[in-house]
Amino acid sequence: MTIQENVPLAPMTTLQVGGAARYFAELRREDDVRQAAEFAKTRELPLFVLGGGSNLVVADSGWPGLVLKIAISGMTSPTTIDAPGNAVLFSVGAGVNWDDFVAQAVVQNCAGVECLSGIPGSVGGTPVQNVGAYGQEVSDSIESVRVLDLKQDRIVVLPKPACGFRYRASIFNSNERGRYIILRVNFRLKRGGAASLKYADLQKHFAECFPERLEKKTPPSLAEVREAVRAIRRSKGMLIVPGDDDCRSAGSFFKNPVLSEDQLKDLTARATAKGLEIPSYPALDAQRKIPAAWLVEHSGFPKGYIAGAAGISHKHALALINRGAAKASDIVGLKDAIQHGVQEAWGILLEPEPVFVGF
Numbered sequence: 001m002t003i004q005e006n007v008p009l010a011p012m013t014t015l016q017v018g019g020a021a022r023y024f025a026e027l028r029r030e031d032d033v034r035q036a037a038e039f040a041k042t043r044e045l046p047l048f049v050l051g052g053g054s055n056l057v058v059a060d061s062g063w064p065g066l067v068l069k070i071a072i073s074g075m076t077s078p079t080t081i082d083a084p085g086n087a088v089l090f091s092v093g094a095g096v097n098w099d100d101f102v103a104q105a106v107v108q109n110c111a112g113v114e115c116l117s118g119i120p121g122s123v124g125g126t127p128v129q130n131v132g133a134y135g136q137e138v139s140d141s142i143e144s145v146r147v148l149d150l151k152q153d154r155i156v157v158l159p160k161p162a163c164g165f166r167y168r169a170s171i172f173n174s175n176e177r178g179r180y181i182i183l184r185v186n187f188r189l190k191r192g193g194a195a196s197l198k199y200a201d202l203q204k205h206f207a208e209c210f211p212e213r214l215e216k217k218t219p220p221s222l223a224e225v226r227e228a229v230r231a232i233r234r235s236k237g238m239l240i241v242p243g244d245d246d247c248r249s250a251g252s253f254f255k256n257p258v259l260s261e262d263q264l265k266d267l268t269a270r271a272t273a274k275g276l277e278i279p280s281y282p283a284l285d286a287q288r289k290i291p292a293a294w295l296v297e298h299s300g301f302p303k304g305y306i307a308g309a310a311g312i313s314h315k316h317a318l319a320l321i322n323r324g325a326a327k328a329s330d331i332v333g334l335k336d337a338i339q340h341g342v343q344e345a346w347g348i349l350l351e352p353e354p355v356f357v358g359f
Contacts, residue, residue: 001025001032003039004356009058009067009357012050014120014240017328018058019358021048021067022191028071028095030155030183033148037181040066046355047150049181052098052121054240055129055250059358070124071095077326078108078191078325086191089143094182095122098131100337101187106222111193113139115202117226118233120240120251126184128172130165135198139165143188147180147300155183168255181227195225201232237315246313248322253335254292254350264288266347274298292350293317299341308332 007024010016023045025036040047046065050056072095078088088110092101098121102113115134116126125131126138127145142165145158158180164171172180197203197220205228206220220228237246244266259267267290269276279294296317297303305312309326310333313319321335335352343349 001035003066007060007067008051009053012069013053013056013250014248015057015331016248017060017324017326017331017352019060019062019179019328021063021065024069025066026069026195028073028106030072030148033068033070033072033181033183034153034155036066037148037150038069041150043181047178049124049168051094051125051128054120055125055354057250057328057331057354057356057359059356061358063358064087068181069095069182070122072124074184075101075104078110078189079257080191081188086193088189088191089294090187090189092123092185092187094122096123096286097121098126102226103188104256105187106226109222110189110191111195111222112187112189113134113231114222114225115196115199115229117263118230118239123185127163127170127182128186129168129355130170134169134202135196137167139170141165141187141189143186145182145186146184147182147305149180157186167258169326170202172353178182195222196227201229205232219262224300235315237313237319237321245323246319246321249313249319250354252292252318252353253318253320254296254318254338255353256289256292257295257348257350259288259290259348261288263348264290270346288313290348295342295346295348296338299345300336301338302342307334332356 004024006020008020010018026329027033027036039346048063050067050069067087071091075096076091076171078090081087081089098119100115101123105113115136119131127142145163147156147158204254240247240311279291301312303312303317304314308330309323310330311321311322311323320331340352
């Protein structure tokens with residue numbers, strides 16, 4: 001295990017802003033993770049675990065303690081755990097690139113994560129915020145999570161119910177934040193299962209591109225759904241493409257708000273007064289979710305909006321971008337302005353999705 005000093009963090013994030021880590025270690029073995037955690041504990045250093053850096057805003061002042069980049073690799077071949085139901089188990093290292101795992105699952109004809117294609121970052125980062133997209137959440141497929149419990153100083157396996165998954169949240173980013181370091185994730189997928197087509201954008205894609213398949217009621221394959229999701233993400237600037245300035249972002253910056261019945265009535269009344277209609281999608285309606293992107297665009301922050309060195313993607317209103325020389329303070333300033341504007345216009349406070357480090 002090697003501990004480095006004063007290592008810049010911005011190049012390790014997709015937003016490419018922020019200062020340096022006072023101490024930094026890239027770790028490929030579980031024993032090294034334990035040693036590094038002990039290093040931080042004995043020196044009373046604050047500890048931060050870095051995954052793929054895709055859902056992160058690092059402060060301009062950096063991180064005053066130790067940053068651990070978990071690079072544990074390895075992906076087991078799918079193991080049958082329920083033959084009648086065709087359930088199989090994948091055990092995947094926390095440092096594995098998330099989209100590489102999804103690609104492998106699709107190649108093995110295993111359903112459950114195909115709609116999560118193209119999401120940047122590492123496998124270990126996905127349970128933390130219960131990553132979701134296009135009608136699937138990672139918690140739908142997680143069987144258990146192998147972690148280092150810093151409180152008890154031992155490695156344990158947490159079954160899915162113990163992880164406390166809910167919309168964009170888990171125990172890892174809420175009531176037990178900072179207690180666990182994720183080492184491996186075990187996924188329960190279905191071999192030969194049908195691809196998920198819950199989301200309106202996916203249904204529209206296949207209706208427009210393969211109308212004859214729709215007429216014959218021929219469902220798309222997992223591979224076709226994966227490519228469709230990647231194509232849709234690319235069109236929205238949500239797929240990391242080298243050289244595309246709109247991709248210098250942290251992905252979706254705000255969560256879709258989940259409203260109470262009274263909040264929804266208030267929002268509907270405000271929209272009607274402005275001659276607007278709130279977009280409705282079955283996947284969102286089930287939980288009274290409202291598209292955050294619609295709220296942002298109808299509060300004076302259109303796609304392509306510029307605020308100095310920061311801005312909004314030309315492809316998606318939820319992607320705040322570094323236009324080339326932005327600091328973390330520029331991104332946060334734009335975030336604050338959008339939150340204020342949406343609250344003034346619609347009475348709703350948007351909740352940020354990325355993790356803020358060092359603020």
